[in-house]
Amino acid sequence: MHKKLTQYIRDIYQTKEFIPLHAPTFSGNEKEYVSNTIESTFVSSVGKYVDEFEDKIEEYTGTGRAIATVNGTAALHIALYMAGVKQNDLVITQALTFVATCNALYHMGAEAVFVDVSKVSLGLCPKALSEYLVESAVINNDGLCEDKNTGQIYRAVVPMHTFGHPVELDELMSVCKQWNIALVEDAAESLGSFYKGKHTGTFGDFAALSFNGNKIITTGGGGMVLCKSLESGVRTKHITTTAKVPHAYEFFHDEAGFNYRLPNLNAALGCAQMEVLIDFLINKRKLALGYNDFFKGSDFHFVKEPDYAQSNYWLNAIICPDYDSRETLIQKTNEQGVMTRPIWKLMHRLPMYKDSKKGQLTNSEWIESRLVNIPSSPVMDKDQ
Secondary structure, three states, rough: OHHHHHHHHHHHOOOOOOEEEOOOOOOOOHHHHHHHHHHOOOOOOHHHHHHHHHHHHHHHHHOOOEEEOOHHHHHHHHHHHHOOOOOEEEEEOOOOOOOHHHHHHOOOOOOEEEEEOOOOOOOHHHHHHHHHHHHHHHEOOOOOOOEEEOOOEEEEOOOOOOOOOOOOOOHHHHHHHHHHEEEEOOOOOOOEEEEEOEEOOOOOOOOEOOOOOOOOOOOOOEEEEOOOOOOHHHHHHHEEEOEEEEOOOOOEEOOOOEEEEEEEEHHHHHHHHHHHHHHHHHHHHHHHHHHHHHHOOOOOOEEOOOOEEEOOOOOOEEOOOOOHHHHHHHHHHHHHHHHEEEEOOHHHHHHHHHOOOOOOOOOHHHHHHHHHHOOOOOOOOOOO
C-alpha cells in the first residue's frame, strides 16, 4: 500500500520534492493587502483589515459577532472565559484532540475531563457524555451540574470538530441542556464545515476558530471567537483589548483584560485568504473524493464526512487495519518524502494530564492506534 499511495500522491501534486501534510496556499491578493498594511504603518491591532476580517467571518459563518485574536488557543481561552469557566471548574472534552484544547483549560485553573469519541465523527460522543454524567454528576440545589465526589462544577463541554468533521451537535446540545452545562465548540479545524446546513461554531454561545499556518486559511497565526449575540461580542472585544475604556488619550482599564488582539498585518492575509476560501473548499473536496476512490476495496478505510454534515476535509485521514500496518505506512511514506503522521497522542497519556478524570475511552484508543493523516493541501486549478 505505501508504494501505491506514495505514487498516487506524487501524481496528484506533480512533484518529486518533499510533500508536506498541509501547506498554505497563496493564490490571491495576499501580497497586495500585506503591502498595503506596511505602507499604512498600521501593522498592529488597529487597522482596517482587522475589522474587515471579522466582518468576513461573521458573514460567512452566520455568527452574531466574530472577534479576532492572536491565535486559536487565545480564542478558545476567551470563549471559555466568556462561557463562565472559572478556576477549579471541570470541563468535559475529548482525549482525542490537539493539546491546545487542554492547555487553554490548564492556564485558566480549570480541569479537563476526558470522554470518548464517536468512530463516525472522530469527535465527542453524545452517548459517552451522557453515560459519564449519569455516573459521575448530580444537579445540586443551585441547578448546577456537580461532581458526586469532589463537589466541583461541570461548567462546560468542549467538543472538537476533528479534521473538520462536525460532531453530533443536536445530541450534544440536548445532553448539555439536560445537565445545565455550557457548550463551547472548539471549531479550530472546521472553517467551512456545516452541520445540517449551519456552520460549526454557531451552536453554543461561544466557539473558537484557528488560522494557524496549516489550517484551511491562514493569517500566519491567529484565531477568532465566534459569539452568538452582538452584546457578548462587544464584551469579548473589550476584554481582548486589555479592557481599555475608549478615550482619545487617557488609559483607563475597568477590569483585568487580555492582550489578545490580532495584528492588522495578519488580518490582511486573512482577508485575502477569505476571498479564495470557496475555491479551497471545492478543491479539497475533489482531493477527498479521489482518496476515497483510491482506498475502495482495500483494507484501509478513508474517513468520510458524517451523513448529517458537510466537512471542509481539512486533513484527510485513513484508518489502517491495525497498529503495525499504521507504523509501516507512516515510516515508508515519510522515507519516500511524502509526509504522513499518526493522530495526536491521547491527552491522558501526556504527563500533565495523566491524572485527569476520564470515562471509558475505547473508541479513542482504537482510533489512536490506527489513524494516519495523509497530504491534504488543496490542488488549485490553474485558472483559479
